[in-house]
Amino acid sequence: MREGVMPADPDRAAALELIHRLREVALRLELAVGEFARTAGLHATDVRALIRLLDAERAGVEATPGWLAGQLGMTSQATTAVIHRLEAAGHVERLRSRSDGRSARLQVSDRAVTLGWQFFGPLLERLIATTEALTPDQRAVVGNYLTTVAEAID
Known part of the structure; x- marks a missing residue:
C-alpha cells in the first residue's frame, strides 16, 4: 500500500475504512437515483x-x-x-x-410516489430487512453515527 494511503494508527485506519464503506453506499445509492432518473425521464x-x-x-x-x-x-x-x-x-x-x-x-403527487415505490420498493424492502436484523441498540448506534456524519458534512 502506498505511504499515506492508510494511517499508521489502527483506530484512525479503522475509522477511515468505515468512511470508505459509507462512501461506497452513497455511490451505490447515487447510481440507483441516476437509473431512476433515466428511466423516469427526469x-x-x-x-x-x-x-x-x-x-x-x-x-x-x-x-x-x-x-x-x-x-x-x-x-x-x-x-x-x-x-x-x-x-x-x-x-x-x-x-x-x-x-x-x-x-x-x-x-x-400520488403519481410520483407510486412511480418511486415501483422503482425503489424492492431496494427499500431489502434495506428494511437488513435494518430489522439489527438489535435496537445496534440501530441506535447506526442512527446516531449517520446523524453525526450528516452534521459533520454540513
Missing part, C-alpha cells in the same frame, strides 16, 4: 428535489419554493425550472400555503 436534480420534498412531508415541514432552493443549494431561478419540469411531468403540485395564503407550498 434530471438527477429533479429526483433530489422529490426526495427533499418527501423528507419535508415526513418531517411536517411546509416545503415552499424558497425552502426547496435552500435544500438543493440552487438559485431561485434554477429551482423554478426544476419545479416547472416536475409540475409538467405531473410529479409535483403547487398548493396554497397553509400558513400564508399568498405563497405556495409544494407537494409530491
Whole structure:
C-alpha cells in the first residue's frame, strides 16, 4: 500500500475504512437515483428535489419554493425550472400555503410516489430487512453515527 494511503494508527485506519464503506453506499445509492432518473425521464436534480420534498412531508415541514432552493443549494431561478419540469411531468403540485395564503407550498403527487415505490420498493424492502436484523441498540448506534456524519458534512 502506498505511504499515506492508510494511517499508521489502527483506530484512525479503522475509522477511515468505515468512511470508505459509507462512501461506497452513497455511490451505490447515487447510481440507483441516476437509473431512476433515466428511466423516469427526469434530471438527477429533479429526483433530489422529490426526495427533499418527501423528507419535508415526513418531517411536517411546509416545503415552499424558497425552502426547496435552500435544500438543493440552487438559485431561485434554477429551482423554478426544476419545479416547472416536475409540475409538467405531473410529479409535483403547487398548493396554497397553509400558513400564508399568498405563497405556495409544494407537494409530491400520488403519481410520483407510486412511480418511486415501483422503482425503489424492492431496494427499500431489502434495506428494511437488513435494518430489522439489527438489535435496537445496534440501530441506535447506526442512527446516531449517520446523524453525526450528516452534521459533520454540513
